Amino acid sequence: MIHHVFIWSTFCFLLCNSYENLSLRKNVSQSTSDSGFKASNAVDGDITTCMRTKPIGRDSPYESVWWMVDLGGVYNIHRISIIFKNYEGFELRQRGRFAGFSLFVSNTKDIKDSSLCYKNEPQLPPLNFTTTCTASGRYIIFYNQRLDGVQYPNGFISHNVSTELCEVNVMGCTTTHVYGYDCELPCPANCRYNICDIQDGSCLSCKSGWHGKYCEIDESRKPTSDSSVLIGVMVFVGISLAIAIGGLLSERKRLNCKCRSKTYEVSKMHLSNLHKVTVKRPVNTYQGFSDISSEA
Structure with missing residues (x-):
């Protein structure tokens, strides 16, 4: 028993x-x-x-x-x-x-x-x-x-x-064309013969014109060889322009820094000379005041 x-x-x-x-x-x-x-x-x-x-x-x-x-x-x-x-x-x-x-x-x-x-x-x-x-x-x-x-x-x-x-x-x-533990989920629409893996729903093969695990990628939207070359050229030109512009901006920045450096030196020299003049004039003024005071 x-x-x-x-x-x-x-x-x-x-x-x-x-x-x-x-x-x-x-x-x-x-x-x-x-x-x-x-x-x-x-x-x-x-x-x-x-x-x-x-x-x-x-x-x-x-x-x-x-x-x-x-x-x-x-x-x-x-x-x-x-x-x-x-x-x-x-x-x-x-x-x-x-x-x-x-x-x-x-x-x-x-x-x-x-x-x-x-x-x-x-x-x-x-x-x-x-x-x-x-x-x-x-x-x-x-x-x-x-x-x-x-x-x-x-x-x-x-x-x-x-x-x-x-x-x-x-x-x-x-039931045909379904998957999942409860056999209630429909196979992806682009699976060949509407047949898919019973566990994860991945397509065993795809209808013509589709690819991917679930046949979700439309091959008509894939870049052709000619368009791929064109895209490559455009990317190359874009990168080259970016490098050129970056170089110009860098050179401009360098020149600006150089100009500011020279301006600073000239300004410094001018201030130095001005200081010398300013220091000398008070001495003369003081001497003038001394003279006036003594005359009084």
């Missing part, structure tokens, strides 16, 4: 948030199928039912395995969670079987045209796995391989590798 409560709590934690499960009950396919373990078991909302492929690796005719879900449209994705099949007492073996897997996001069914969202190595993955995958796409592809002659890291199982996915949850916005 406790075991089932723990599983359900974990499963609810993965689903109970503002992002919604884009993969629930969507169309799926896989490379091979073991009897009774169909591909749709991984998106039926029941973690007790699992898909299973035929084994890959040594002593098997298959070297690779894939499973794919069609979301039904291009959506903004935030993260992908996978609950792998566990067998009591064989958890390490199961982790070694799933080790090395990759997750791709694509707008086509061809894995060659897809973008890598996650690659597991060299650590063994947990059986309750989640990875952030901020991307935009329609198809989510699970892929793994075991090639002959390849030395895999410690813990990887290389023979009788069955892939068993019990539930795959692709969490994101069910």
Whole structure:
């Protein structure tokens, strides 16, 4: 009972948030199928039912395995969670079987045209796995391989590798052209296909004629090469004129200072001579007064 409560709590934690499960009950396919373990078991909302492929690796005719879900449209994705099949007492073996897997996001069914969202190595993955995958796409592809002659890291199982996915949850916005934790903010108007990063709203690519993180810069307003040259010439002329004017003002100031210095010297000389005359005249006057006094 406790075991089932723990599983359900974990499963609810993965689903109970503002992002919604884009993969629930969507169309799926896989490379091979073991009897009774169909591909749709991984998106039926029941973690007790699992898909299973035929084994890959040594002593098997298959070297690779894939499973794919069609979301039904291009959506903004935030993260992908996978609950792998566990067998009591064989958890390490199961982790070694799933080790090395990759997750791709694509707008086509061809894995060659897809973008890598996650690659597991060299650590063994947990059986309750989640990875952030901020991307935009329609198809989510699970892929793994075991090639002959390849030395895999410690813990990887290389023979009788069955892939068993019990539930795959692709969490994101069910409404297109939006972003944010509540999927309520519209993508910037100039994002190509109106698609943007689900977390910060930055455009994955821009419409023709726009650029910038949010495609907010109009390329038609960018300076052309000719106008750039003209602006450069104007700046150069402006700087040259500023330097020339500054030089003239400096020279004028220097000449003014020199003139004031000469004026000061002339004034000083004049005052000196005046002082000499002024000093001499009182002596003569005093002598005059003496003469008058003596005559009296």
